Amino acid sequence: MTFFLEQLIIGLSSGGIYAIMALALVMIYKSTGHVNLAQGEMAVFSTFIAWSLVQMGVPIWPAIFLTMAVSFVGAIVLERVVVRPFAEADDLVIVAVFVGLFLGIHSLAGAIWKYEVKPFPSAFSDGSVNLMQDLSIRIHTLGSLATTGAVLAATWFFFRYTRLGLALRAAADNHESSRLVGINVSFMLALGWGLAAGIGAVAGVMIAPVTFLDPGMGLAPLIFALAGALLGGITSPFGAALGGLIVGVLEAMISAYVPYGIEFRELIALMLILSVLLVRPAGLFGEIVTRRV
């Protein structure tokens, strides 16, 4: 029982990270209709920035907030310069551009910070707490879970109760009508990218202490986040976050209880993606898109 609980908490904690990444994917998808394949690499790049700041002597929390700000601005520039010119292009061109972006960011991180694996400091104190008799959990795991909660709550608050959030939702919902009521849609799209990169950076700094930091670490979280986003519905922020948590718990359970499960985690994410897309393409909470043919 305690083993089960331990796995559940670990699963929820990594699921929280996938939930944040999934939320970042949804943010870009809702406003522009593109699935950002480079999301994982962007988060890794942000994490490297945080690592450099920590190496320079900046305390970890200010370093994280600074990184979020830098990622926010960087992503807005990226959207404006690289992605925007292709906004109206067809699927193949869009996918190719995202692959190009993925490769570019990946190798830039490799060029600046090299390919050796680096330890990343946890934002929380080391050690673990005893929740129950013989159930001790690392403080980082709990802290990361709490951070997820905070990010999700802040995002919800932002979209629900601020004028800017309302404008963003309007722009995502209907470009034309939003323009008519005076919303700068073009700026909102760039802002969506910025926010996605900002919260993606949080996911990066939370996962790096667990998996260690290297340029290739963004792949596995990306596929789990993608599975989570599709499961919950890629048009629904709430659904995507829930999907991310479910995928995290599923991953922990399969790794713990199924023989060879830990080796086939990615394969299970792939199966999940395939089955969701085939059985219910809109996901659990996504809006069902009907099309006139």
Add this chain to the structure above:
Amino acid sequence: MAMHDLDMTHVNPETRKLTKSGLPLARLGYGGAALALVAATGVLEGYELFLASSILSYAIAAMGLNVLMGYNGQISLGHGAFFAIGAYGAAICIDRFAVPFALTPIIAGVVGMGAGWLIGKPALKLEGVYLALATFGLAIATPTVLRSDLFSEWTGGVQGLFLLINPAPEWTGLDLDQSIYVAVVLYFLIFAFVTLRLVRGLNGKAWIATRDNPIAARAMGFDVTRAKTRAFVFSVLACSVGGALSAVAVQFVAPDSFPFFLSISLFTAVVVGGLCSPLVGPLLGASFIVMVPNLTEEIWQGGSWAVYGAFIIVIMAIQPRGLAGMLAWVRAKVTATSNND
């Protein structure tokens, strides 16, 4: 299919006469190029032969993927998986059953098509970006499966398999590198011929129609699902044969030879080489993905990915038909100016 009885490729008789008169010259060109490829066996040596074999085996894979992405408009980011299946198929054939290396691509192709059917059956219901996402997942999952202990008895696990390859019989006078190269050229010529026949025939028309307007294609009597499935199966076949040949050329397979980035490389080869250029595009693209890492990795580890990324984005911005498109554009300019003189 009753469609074969109809002349779907009917063109204006005048135009047909023109193309007919141009045809023997084109055939001569293809024949000459094929002969040059075979003759290169005697000219190239050691490492150059290996390089040429690699380029040609990647070109086979790219030809298949080009049919899928260029002609049929289906986006795959995961064909490295089929390349890996072909390579491992060939490796296990040689390692376990001592199959002559020249026959392994056939077995690998059959195995690959089986796997392609399993994955393609559900995946082909997906459209556009969603197929790209599913195959992106496939690309990420493949290396972890190859590395697994579960199959390590067959695949050699993380260490991989060294392949003991026997050269062609002595009377041919070919050494090991040369015999591998000759086999690769042979398969390349077969695939080049088949690809050209397919894309210029009724299948090609069905693929293009399905890509451009599936509803209109259906109304014209094309079986859209069958067209998509054929394109997918052909691309999988080409990728697994390409994989088998590249495993033979390297004489070694290991999970690290088929990383996630292999799928991205194949995608790059097709996009950079040129979509919808059945022969020249894949050749240019394959040369690109073989030569660029060779040139850049010494200067900057991972630098080839930066070059790939930059090329993809620039090509999408200025010439979506890739290097082959640029070549055609230059040639058109040159002939235009020489005609004016």
